[in-house]
Amino acid sequence: MLTDIAVRKAQARDKPYKMFDSNGLFLLVTPAGGKLWRLRYKIGGKEKLLSIGPYPEVTLAAARDARDEARAGLRAGRDPLLVRKQLRAQAANDDRKFEKVARDWHTLNKSRWTERHTADVMISLEQMVFPLLGNVDVAEITPPMVLDVIRRIEARPALETARRVRQRMSAIFLFAMGLGLATTDPAAVIQKAMAPMTKGRQPALVTLEEAREALAACEAIPAHPVTRLAMRFLALTHVRPGEVHGTRWTEFEGLEGDEPLWLIPAPRMKMKDAHKVPLSRQAVELIEALRELTGRMPYVFPNERNAHKPMSENALGYLLNRAGYHQRHVPHGWRATLSSIMSQRFPADRAMIDLMLAHVPKDKVEAA
Incomplete structure (x- = not known):
């Protein structure tokens, strides 16, 4: 039987030669100095040769393990060469899935x-x-x-x-x-x-009374508590739904002070500009309630199936649909709700309302 020292010290010769271990395992030493493990075996009366791998990538111990595994397969009637081909074919097939x-x-x-x-x-x-x-x-x-x-x-x-x-x-x-x-x-x-889709404004409620009724309806039906709180948080902050989905705990500042803020980083904003959202007392209370549920997770509103991913982009829409607001109000509609109510009450503050919604003025002079 071979030893590690014998394998390591084996030198190249003018012609390839073999160093035998046991049970058909041997090391082939090439004139170029390569050392290759081979296994000779018989199946169905026919002698075959299985390549195991090069030394030292495959150690003596690993080569013996491969030999023993191949011989176990032989005792069960499996040809090691055929098994290898099947495994390679399977791996190639997996790459195509x-x-x-x-x-x-x-x-x-x-x-x-x-x-x-x-x-x-x-x-x-x-x-x-x-x-x-x-x-x-x-x-x-x-x-x-x-x-x-x-x-x-x-x-x-x-x-x-x-x-x-x-x-x-x-x-x-x-x-x-x-x-x-x-x-x-x-x-x-x-x-x-595909089914046709009519382009147009997304449905939204435009009065304060309707908005209150919608929130009450969403909170009256069975739903995950994080989804319910996400709906209320969306209504309180009037951001885009996607900006709520990916909210991280690190984005909040000054929650215990007089000017609590939600700082949404630029990469998460539609226009790629960072956005500051002042938080109302109700929004801060909601955040503190959420700490008991998701405070140890990276996302404030995590996915129900995987806490390390943001909530599903469809969760809020499903909640509104189940609450009876299909084609009447969508998650993005909370922005229109705020815009409509505030514009009616404070018509002179249109620019401030647009700023709250993170709208970018189309007119370049106005934007500057």
């Missing part, structure tokens, strides 16, 4: 996205696409298969989400085409088969 390609695409692109968008993209894929197509070879996915995914989202109904998911799937297929893993983009083909 839609979920693997999608995660590679996501990793490649996330450096140019905001943190919130990065999380939103992956959550949408994990919840709506991977359960149906994740294990399918990316080259075998057809337009009807993609359309089935989109139809399920449209039926909720979530037409805007369906469009975003289709766009993300299309980008993944184009990525796969660039890698030579696919030849077509089936997500592009189905665009004209």
Whole structure:
């Protein structure tokens, strides 16, 4: 049997030679100085040779373990060479699956996205696409298969989400085409088969009485407490829903003082400008109540399934729909609610209201 010292000191010769260990294991030493582990075995009366790997990457002990594993397979009637080919084929197949390609695409692109968008993209894929197509070879996915995914989202109904998911799937297929893993983009083909969506203003309540009724309705139905509090926080701060989804505890300042602030960093804002939101007494009380629920987590409003991800971009919309406000009021509508109520009460303060909403004036002189 071989020893580590003997293997380490083995020198190259003019011709390749073998150093035998036991049970068919040997070390092949090449004229170039390479040291390669091999296993000779018989199956079905035929002698075969299995390559285990080079020394010192594969140690003597590791080579013996590989030999023992191969011989155990032989006793069970499995050809080690065939097992290796099957494992390699499986690994190659895994690389072609839609979920693997999608995660590679996501990793490649996330450096140019905001943190919130990065999380939103992956959550949408994990919840709506991977359960149906994740294990399918990316080259075998057809337009009807993609359309089935989109139809399920449209039926909720979530037409805007369906469009975003289709766009993300299309980008993944184009990525796969660039890698030579696919030849077509089936997500592009189905665009004209999607449910039509009428563009226009998002529905919103425009009176204080209606706003109070909506909040009361949302808090009267069964729902996760964090989702309920997120809805109230959105109404109190009139930011965009996505800015609430990704809120981190580190963004709050002066909660115990006279001027509590929520500082939303520029990367999380639509216009990429940092935004300061003064917090009312009610908003501060809500935040303190949330500490008992999510204070140890990075996000103030975490995802129900994964506390290290922001809440789903659809959670607030679902809550309003279940409360009876489908096509009457959407999460983004709280901004219109504030704008309408404040404009009626303080018509001379239009510029201040726009500042509260983080609106950028279209007129360059006005903006300056």
